[in-house]
Amino acid sequence: MAITIKDVAKRANVAPSTVSRVIANSPRISQRTKEKVREAMNELGYHPNFNARSLANQSTKTIGLVMPNSANKTFQNPFFPEVIRGISTKAHMLEYGLYLSTGQTEEEIFEEVQHMVQGRRVDGIILLYSRVNDKVISYLYEQNFPFTVIGRPYDARMSNITYVNNDNFKAAKTVTEYLLLLGHERIAFIGGNLDFVVTVDHMEGYERALKNAGIRLRDDYVVFHEEIQEGGQEAVIDLMSLKEPPTAMLVADDMMTFGVLRMLSEMDMKVPDDVSIVSFNNVMISELSAPPMTTVDINIYSLGYEAATCLIEKIMHPAVTPKKVLIPHKLIKRQSCQRQAKKLAPQ
Amino acid sequence: MAITIKDVAKRANVAPSTVSRVIANSPRISQRTKEKVREAMNELGYHPNFNARSLANQSTKTIGLVMPNSANKTFQNPFFPEVIRGISTKAHMLEYGLYLSTGQTEEEIFEEVQHMVQGRRVDGIILLYSRVNDKVISYLYEQNFPFTVIGRPYDARMSNITYVNNDNFKAAKTVTEYLLLLGHERIAFIGGNLDFVVTVDHMEGYERALKNAGIRLRDDYVVFHEEIQEGGQEAVIDLMSLKEPPTAMLVADDMMTFGVLRMLSEMDMKVPDDVSIVSFNNVMISELSAPPMTTVDINIYSLGYEAATCLIEKIMHPAVTPKKVLIPHKLIKRQSCQRQAKKLAPQ
DNA sequence: ATGAAAGCGCTAACAC
DNA sequence: GTGTTAGCGCTTTCAT
Numbered sequence: 001m002a003i004t005i006k007d008v009a010k011r012a013n014v015a016p017s018t019v020s021r022v023i024a025n026s027p028r029i030s031q032r033t034k035e036k037v038r039e040a041m042n043e044l045g046y047h048p049n050f051n052a053r054s055l056a057n058q059s060t061k062t063i064g065l066v067m068p069n070s071a072n073k074t075f076q077n078p079f080f081p082e083v084i085r086g087i088s089t090k091a092h093m094l095e096y097g098l099y100l101s102t103g104q105t106e107e108e109i110f111e112e113v114q115h116m117v118q119g120r121r122v123d124g125i126i127l128l129y130s131r132v133n134d135k136v137i138s139y140l141y142e143q144n145f146p147f148t149v150i151g152r153p154y155d156a157r158m159s160n161i162t163y164v165n166n167d168n169f170k171a172a173k174t175v176t177e178y179l180l181l182l183g184h185e186r187i188a189f190i191g192g193n194l195d196f197v198v199t200v201d202h203m204e205g206y207e208r209a210l211k212n213a214g215i216r217l218r219d220d221y222v223v224f225h226e227e228i229q230e231g232g233q234e235a236v237i238d239l240m241s242l243k244e245p246p247t248a249m250l251v252a253d254d255m256m257t258f259g260v261l262r263m264l265s266e267m268d269m270k271v272p273d274d275v276s277i278v279s280f281n282n283v284m285i286s287e288l289s290a291p292p293m294t295t296v297d298i299n300i301y302s303l304g305y306e307a308a309t310c311l312i313e314k315i316m317h318p319a320v321t322p323k324k325v326l327i328p329h330k331l332i333k334r335q336s337c338q339r340q341a342k343k344l345a346p347q
Numbered sequence: 348m349a350i351t352i353k354d355v356a357k358r359a360n361v362a363p364s365t366v367s368r369v370i371a372n373s374p375r376i377s378q379r380t381k382e383k384v385r386e387a388m389n390e391l392g393y394h395p396n397f398n399a400r401s402l403a404n405q406s407t408k409t410i411g412l413v414m415p416n417s418a419n420k421t422f423q424n425p426f427f428p429e430v431i432r433g434i435s436t437k438a439h440m441l442e443y444g445l446y447l448s449t450g451q452t453e454e455e456i457f458e459e460v461q462h463m464v465q466g467r468r469v470d471g472i473i474l475l476y477s478r479v480n481d482k483v484i485s486y487l488y489e490q491n492f493p494f495t496v497i498g499r500p501y502d503a504r505m506s507n508i509t510y511v512n513n514d515n516f517k518a519a520k521t522v523t524e525y526l527l528l529l530g531h532e533r534i535a536f537i538g539g540n541l542d543f544v545v546t547v548d549h550m551e552g553y554e555r556a557l558k559n560a561g562i563r564l565r566d567d568y569v570v571f572h573e574e575i576q577e578g579g580q581e582a583v584i585d586l587m588s589l590k591e592p593p594t595a596m597l598v599a600d601d602m603m604t605f606g607v608l609r610m611l612s613e614m615d616m617k618v619p620d621d622v623s624i625v626s627f628n629n630v631m632i633s634e635l636s637a638p639p640m641t642t643v644d645i646n647i648y649s650l651g652y653e654a655a656t657c658l659i660e661k662i663m664h665p666a667v668t669p670k671k672v673l674i675p676h677k678l679i680k681r682q683s684c685q686r687q688a689k690k691l692a693p694q
Numbered sequence: 695a696t697g698a699a700a701g702c703g704c705t706a707a708c709a710c
Numbered sequence: 711g712t713g714t715t716a717g718c719g720c721t722t723t724c725a726t
Binding site for chain 3: 361362363364365368375376377380399401402403404405
């Protein structure tokens with residue numbers, strides 16, 4: 001077996017507890033002993049055993065990350081590496097480790113979460129998504145286990161949950177207003193999976209803006225798609241086949257926008273000449289589309305960083321009152337939007 | 348505290364050791380007692396404590412994932428979610444958990460690896476990249492700790508390391524030959540960071556194909572870039588400013604290709620009419636570029652899946668001889684390549 | 695087939 | 711200031 005605290009203790013002629021105190025840098029240990037012990041540690045190449053520590057401390061210093069089911073393509077969205085980078089930064093600063101869920105289906109993920117919690121494998125959990133009526137959220141909530149949601153819990157009854165979110169309603173509303181100001185009246189909405197709360201918020205923002213402008217909502221201008229990628233393409237076909245095709249579109253996610261642009265170019269429709277597009281997220285490659293897309297930067301990194309901050313705070317002070325953190329968003333204007341000429345009289 | 352094995356034991360009127368045997372499903376326990384114990388477990392809602400198990404077992408059932416430094420944009424490459432999905436699948440099947448490195452710099456990552464290893468926080472490690480002269484590899488090698496590399500170790504002295512790789516040399520060679528067959532003679536190479544072994548392999552494959560075809564290697568046709576994204580764009584500027592700009596390009600990574608395409612379109616160069624492009628990886632969005640890119644599918648998911656398979660095998664049978672697994676690649680022809688008209692006499 | 699008890703490596707309460 | 715010792719929750723000999 002590896003070197004233990006006892007080996008160090010012997011080598012330094014002290015008791016194991018003294019070594020333990022040196023590790024914790026307890027002020028009750030004399031400088032001399034500290035040095036002696038540290039020397040012994042170095043000579044022996046000692047490293048504390050993580051599991052033993054966790055067991056004795058009842059604390060693992062690790063955060064569980066729960067992703068949506070990895071089976072579908074959503075997973076390949078660069079959104080995730082970027083949130084994780086944010087979480088990672090904070091975690092590293094405070095010496096927390098990261099533990100990843102591996103489930104492929106909702107059911108598998110739920111079981112994993114139970115294991116993490118009950119098996120005390122992690123000290124807290126960050127949900128990297130927020131789904132409507134999510135079993136995982138209710139479970140964590142009932143167990144009173146420290147957790148943070150990226151996005152917002154849908155169920156109003158669970159008001160006292162800590163979450164980090166963008167104002168997705170407002171973002172969608174503003175963006176719709178922007179298109180209206182550019183003269184567009186036929187604005188379509190291509191949303192993501194309706195199970196995700198963000199989709200609901202986007203849609204409501206879109207509807208509100210149209211209502212405020214006195215523009216009739218048209219069902220055939222609103223589509224949702226499961227798959228972030230193919231979905232965008234199908235939606236375009238449907239929309240462009242309409243008698244009155246839209247002149248502008250809100251697209252739920254930059255990745256989807258790539259699909260939309262691709263399909264439009266296949267149809268020989270020019271962006272932004274024929275159709276204007278605004279989307280959401282602003283991931284790394286968003287500026288590399290042709291044309292570069294106008295999109296809402298939701299500050300993914302901060303979403304992660306703040307989620308980690310809140311969670312760790314919750315872990316250290318479980319009594320602290322739940323927080324709702326709103327991360328600011330920002331419209332990044334690039335070249336996928338254009339002013340729309342005045343509408344002709346309907347045919 | 349939570350429910351322990353003792354609580355279950357009391358409830359079922361047996362000894363703790365019996366409960367433990369039931370958990371392990373030991374054949375030496377009578378069916379009757381097993382049922383009795385299982386019932387008690389359910390009634391109490393018992394879940395084994397993970398840390399206690401790990402400590403007693405000297406095994407954590409978790410795999411450490413080491414990513415390249417998350418500071419730069421490389422991290423946002425959809426390559427990573429996809430390898431992780433592969434790893435994840437296998438890990439989940441065999442009930443292994445995933446532990447993520449959080450370091451931002453090479454030094455931080457190295458320290459983390461030391462902690463993972465010495466602190467027995469994981470049973471084995473998968474390196475998600477392979478760098479030339481990597482401290483981490485040498486360390487793991489010296490410690491004789493179970494690990495697997497995705498990519499190939501550069502140092503020939505460490506021949507007996509298990510790794511999972513593509514034949515990147517061959518892929519680059521074939522692809523160059525493909526461009527040659529299309530009539531291109533001025534073929535540029537836009538490589539990634541030269542610290543990564545894959546870059547070296549790509550370059551050698553490219554050079555070999557040109558040599559075989561009797562075409563002179565030109566230094567000014569070969570560029571490397573750190574950053575996957577901006578790099579592609581700068582490279583294009585340099586290459587297109589040459590007196591004899593290339594008519595075709597090999598690009599190291601699909602993400603980079605997005606940058607390349609973007610810059611070319613800004614310069615009003617048409618792909619594939621003016622320049623042909625082939626790149627590597629075939630991530631999800633690769634088919635969504637304009638035009639859809641021709642690229643080498645390296646089967647990222649399998650890379651991950653096999654890496655996990657090898658690692659777990661190594662963990663369970665440490666004496667097993669190291670393996671080298673080659674994952675097949677495949678050229679996906681889309682629309683970024685075109686036959687080149689015969690070259691005019693040089694001006 | 696089951697129980698008693700030692701031990702995995704560390705921490706922390708209690709002694710002195 | 712430092713040592714002694716009893717756990718943390720589980721596994722695993724060794725008895726019976």
